[in-house]
Amino acid sequence: MIETSYLYTEIFEQPAVLADLLSNEWAAVSNLAQAIQAKNIKHIVIAARGTSDNAGRYAQYLLGAKNGMVVTLSAPSLFSIYDAPPSFDNCLVLGISQSGQSPDIVGVLEEAQKQGQLTAAITNSTSSPLAQAADFVIDIHAGPEKAVAATKSYTNSLVSIAMLSEALAGLDEPSAELMRLPDAVSKTLELSSPISEIAHRYRFMKHCVVIGRGFNYATAFEMALKMKELTYTIVEPYSSADFLHGPFAVVEQGFPMILLAPNGKMNQSMLELAQRLKENQADTLILSDVAELLELATIPVQLPAELPEWLSPITTILAGQMLGMYLAHIKGFDVDEPRGLNKVTKTE
Amino acid sequence: MIETSYLYTEIFEQPAVLADLLSNEWAAVSNLAQAIQAKNIKHIVIAARGTSDNAGRYAQYLLGAKNGMVVTLSAPSLFSIYDAPPSFDNCLVLGISQSGQSPDIVGVLEEAQKQGQLTAAITNSTSSPLAQAADFVIDIHAGPEKAVAATKSYTNSLVSIAMLSEALAGLDEPSAELMRLPDAVSKTLELSSPISEIAHRYRFMKHCVVIGRGFNYATAFEMALKMKELTYTIVEPYSSADFLHGPFAVVEQGFPMILLAPNGKMNQSMLELAQRLKENQADTLILSDVAELLELATIPVQLPAELPEWLSPITTILAGQMLGMYLAHIKGFDVDEPRGLNKVTKTE
Numbered sequence: 001m002i003e004t005s006y007l008y009t010e011i012f013e014q015p016a017v018l019a020d021l022l023s024n025e026w027a028a029v030s031n032l033a034q035a036i037q038a039k040n041i042k043h044i045v046i047a048a049r050g051t052s053d054n055a056g057r058y059a060q061y062l063l064g065a066k067n068g069m070v071v072t073l074s075a076p077s078l079f080s081i082y083d084a085p086p087s088f089d090n091c092l093v094l095g096i097s098q099s100g101q102s103p104d105i106v107g108v109l110e111e112a113q114k115q116g117q118l119t120a121a122i123t124n125s126t127s128s129p130l131a132q133a134a135d136f137v138i139d140i141h142a143g144p145e146k147a148v149a150a151t152k153s154y155t156n157s158l159v160s161i162a163m164l165s166e167a168l169a170g171l172d173e174p175s176a177e178l179m180r181l182p183d184a185v186s187k188t189l190e191l192s193s194p195i196s197e198i199a200h201r202y203r204f205m206k207h208c209v210v211i212g213r214g215f216n217y218a219t220a221f222e223m224a225l226k227m228k229e230l231t232y233t234i235v236e237p238y239s240s241a242d243f244l245h246g247p248f249a250v251v252e253q254g255f256p257m258i259l260l261a262p263n264g265k266m267n268q269s270m271l272e273l274a275q276r277l278k279e280n281q282a283d284t285l286i287l288s289d290v291a292e293l294l295e296l297a298t299i300p301v302q303l304p305a306e307l308p309e310w311l312s313p314i315t316t317i318l319a320g321q322m323l324g325m326y327l328a329h330i331k332g333f334d335v336d337e338p339r340g341l342n343k344v345t346k347t348e
Numbered sequence: 349m350i351e352t353s354y355l356y357t358e359i360f361e362q363p364a365v366l367a368d369l370l371s372n373e374w375a376a377v378s379n380l381a382q383a384i385q386a387k388n389i390k391h392i393v394i395a396a397r398g399t400s401d402n403a404g405r406y407a408q409y410l411l412g413a414k415n416g417m418v419v420t421l422s423a424p425s426l427f428s429i430y431d432a433p434p435s436f437d438n439c440l441v442l443g444i445s446q447s448g449q450s451p452d453i454v455g456v457l458e459e460a461q462k463q464g465q466l467t468a469a470i471t472n473s474t475s476s477p478l479a480q481a482a483d484f485v486i487d488i489h490a491g492p493e494k495a496v497a498a499t500k501s502y503t504n505s506l507v508s509i510a511m512l513s514e515a516l517a518g519l520d521e522p523s524a525e526l527m528r529l530p531d532a533v534s535k536t537l538e539l540s541s542p543i544s545e546i547a548h549r550y551r552f553m554k555h556c557v558v559i560g561r562g563f564n565y566a567t568a569f570e571m572a573l574k575m576k577e578l579t580y581t582i583v584e585p586y587s588s589a590d591f592l593h594g595p596f597a598v599v600e601q602g603f604p605m606i607l608l609a610p611n612g613k614m615n616q617s618m619l620e621l622a623q624r625l626k627e628n629q630a631d632t633l634i635l636s637d638v639a640e641l642l643e644l645a646t647i648p649v650q651l652p653a654e655l656p657e658w659l660s661p662i663t664t665i666l667a668g669q670m671l672g673m674y675l676a677h678i679k680g681f682d683v684d685e686p687r688g689l690n691k692v693t694k695t696e
Contacts, residue, residue: 042437043391045418050593060423065432070393070439072420075408077562077589081613084413089390091418104589207555207582214425225595232598234555236584241425241452242397247576249686265429280688338597340628 002325007147007230007335011321012189014152015182021141021156022174022181026163032120032136033167036092039118044092045072047108051150051225052096055122055157058218058313059094062161065215066310067168076104079111088117095121098145098153100128109133122160124153138164147336149229151321154222155185158314165310177308184306188315191301192322198285198299199326207234208256211243211273212316213266219313220260223320229338230328240266240273253281259297260316261288264309271296287319350673355495355578355683359669360537362500363530366662369489369504370522370529374511380468380484381515384440387466392440393420395456399498399573400444403470403505405566406661407442410509413563414658415516424452427459436465443469446493446501448476457481470508472501486512495684497577499669502570503533506662513658525656532654536663539649540670546633546647547674555582556604559591559621560664561614567661568608571668577686578676588614588621601629607645608664609636612657619644635667 002008044063046056053073060071074093079085080103093112095105100123109119110133121134124142131137140156159181166175210227212220220237227235238247251257257277261270267290274296277284286297294300307315328335350356392411394404401421408419422441427433428451441460443453448471457467458481469482472490479485488504507529514523558575560568568585575583583606586595599605605625609618615638622644625632634645642648655663676683 042435043418049590053590061426061430064423064426064434065430068432068435070391070420070422070434070436072418074418075412075565077565077587077614078409078412081562081617082409082413084416086412086418087390087416088418209582214429217423217425228595229597232600234557234582234584234598236582239425242401247573248688249577250580250582251688252580266425269429340596340599 002329002335005147005335007149007151007325010145010147010152011318011325014155014189014318015186017142017152017156018159018185019182021159022179024141025138025160026174028136028138029160029163030167032138033164035118035136036168039090041090041092041118042068043070043072043090044094045074045088046094046096047074047076047105048096049076049102049105051154051222052098052157054218054222054225055096055154055161057221058158058215059161061215061217062165062310063168066165074108076108079107080104085111088112088115092118092120095130095134096157097130098124098142098150100125100130106130106133122157148338148342149226149324155314155317162311162314177311180306181311181314184304184315185318187304187306188318191319194301195319195322196326198301199323199330201299202327203330205233205256208258209243209247209250210235210237210258210260211240212237212260213239213241213269214264215310216260216262216266216313216316219316219320222317223258223260226320226324227327230324230333230335231331232333240269243273251277251280251282255282257282257284259284259286259288261286261290261293262303262309262312262316263289263305264312267293287316350677350683353495353683355497355499355673358493358495358500359666359673362503362537362666363534365490365500365504366507366533367530369507370527372489373486373508374522376484376486377508377511378515380486381512383466383484384516387438389438389440389466390416391418391420391438392442393422393436394442394444395422395424395453396444397424397450397453399502399570400446400505402566402570402573403444403502403509405569406506406563407509409563409565410513410658411516414513422456424456427455428452433459436460436463440466440468443478443482444505445478446472446490446498448473448478454478454481470505496686496690497574497672503662503665510659510662525659528654529659529662532652532663533666535652535654536666539667542649543667543670544674546649547671547678549647550675551678553581553604556606557591557595557598558583558585558606558608559588560585560608561587561589561617562612563658564608564610564614564661564664567664567668570665571606571608574668574672575675578672578681578683579679580681588617591621599625599628599630603630605630605632607632607634607636609634609638609641610651610657610660610664611637611653612660615641635664
């Protein structure tokens with residue numbers, strides 16, 4: 001019974017934990033935004049791994065496009081292994097980690113504190129070592145996450161970042177768009193039934209490529225990670241631009257491709273790629289609310305058109321979570337405890 | 349005849365073009381280093397795609413570990429599509445591109461110039477649009493590169509970055525270690541014959557994972573890209589740390605893994621991974637000069653122990669280039685013009 005798994009429960013409680021986050025954490029986010037502005041900080045260095053690193057990728061695009069920030073995804077091994085830390089000149093150093101336990105991520109924040117720089121943590125555990133190393137802590141309010149594959153902690157990390165973007169833009173409270181998120185998430189979760197059907201078709205797929213660009217570059221990485229963790233398929237994420245610089249060579253007749261293409265500024269680039277994939281007879285699963293794009297798909301999945309592009313990563317990933325879960329179930333795998341993984345990975 | 353291909357010629361002329369670069373470009377590199385120091389710049393934003401982005405990844409680790417720089421791999425679509433450029437406060441904005449043609453990369457430098465920030469280009473074409481948008485131009489001296497898959501332009505880009513690191517550290521001329529590179533590259537190219545034999549074993553491999561960490565994280569990305577471009581195999585790069593945060597689940601009996609593990613600070617982390625892979629009966633190709641690591645391999649390839657860890661990416665990638673080339677040849681593919689690709693990819 002998939003419905004009794006932790007993973008299923010956690011995927012479907014996303015509207016609730018998201019509403020929790022929106023109503024409880026605005027003040028903490030505002031305080032962080034004020035500290036950033038008081039120091040005139042224009043540069044954020046993010047330390048994170050796995051799913052949290054994908055949330056960092058969303059921050060790179062969102063805080064870049066909306067708030068003029070240069071966002072660096074850091075190389076934690078510079079701190080933990082080479083012991084040669086860069087100098088964080090007037091940076092915010094931001095750790096993102098559900099558990100707040102990974103020593104390499106904590107190490108980056110400790111180094112930043114030693115250098116007297118501003119630090120913050122986005123975490124599900126306000127008593128964790130990561131939270132203790134941070135000047136400002138944003139609690140993602142996801143509640144206990146027991147499935148090894150992170151779902152609600154990912155979406156709530158994205159929402160924290162969206163809240164930070166709004167606070168940095170000077171808003172006094174979350175915008176109406178942001179407050180629509182719990183509803184939009186619920187609507188997207190209604191795709192559960194069609195996605196559980198479609199999943200059968202991928203039972204014997206060995207590998208595929210997932211494409212997302214701009215704000216949804218992060219979504220491509222996170223969907224690829226869910227598929228790998230849960231279904232043991234080799235799934236590689238790309239932006240459509242990077243994919244054309246070399247990797248396109250792998251496309252042959254029937255090659256499986258997933259395109260994440262909610263309506264937005266990437267439409268043209270996604271249309272061109274979808275056309276080229278069709279000419280090359282690739283097998284495409286396209287998730288979009290753009291009719292022209294859906295027409296080019298082998299398997300179209302219509303996303304509800306609820307949100308502006310910058311918030312679409314928060315709903316688009318849900319399709320990836322559900323596809324990963326249903327495909328793992330069809331293949332007979334344990335969706336809560338994938339082989340070889342633990343919930344907390346303590347890399348040095 | 350593989351020996352008459354452009355790719356073969358370009359791989360084996362690497363010692364020569366590398367010597368060219370070392371003897372001709374030190375002054376230009378020094379000038380750039382002085383400009384960086386005159387402005388007290390501690391933050392470099394890199395714009396690049398494909399192979400050049402992998403050179404940027406090397407810069408992230410090397411200039412971080414040796415020169416205390418925070419290095420950001422930029423998101424070019426923030427400039428080309430969202431039209432919402434971040435503010436490059438006291439940054440060097442560095443474009444890396446063999447051809448210097450891609451409009452999105454040129455766009456990042458043009459924006460930096462508009463903001464009055466320092467710009468530089470590492471390129472094989474000093475008359476390209478990218479070179480024109482740069483205050484400082486480093487010519488990689490690779491000579492015409494005709495094979496679509498970049499090889500000598502990659503290694504020479506790495507060497508330019510290594511030279512920049514030394515100039516930033518205050519050296520007046522390239523170090524003795526750097527001057528040993530042409531010899532070390534020649535010695536590593538002598539692996540050609542064993543690698544051409546080993547390649548047959550991978551004739552029917554559909555996908556694999558390549559692991560590298562620290563300075564050789566870039567090598568994992570570049571080897572994966574060569575294998576994809578040339579052999580149409582799905583090859584996914586990971587650091588050993590990221591691989592343990594989720595993707596490890598894909599490992600089953602016989603799963604193909606490539607470990608790039610030249611001697612250095614990553615030995616312990618690579619040993620732990622290699623042991624775990626052995627326990628899980630993965631099929632491992634290990635490139636290393638560390639006896640303990642080679643003993644754990646299904647297929648060990650002994651790298652010549654010529655260089656310190658920070659320069660090892662320049663030789664280690666050669667094994668990847670050769671494996672990609674020989675495997676493509678065995679599979680009957682055109683090594684000079686992979687399907688679906690052009691030499692210059694002009695992404696917006």
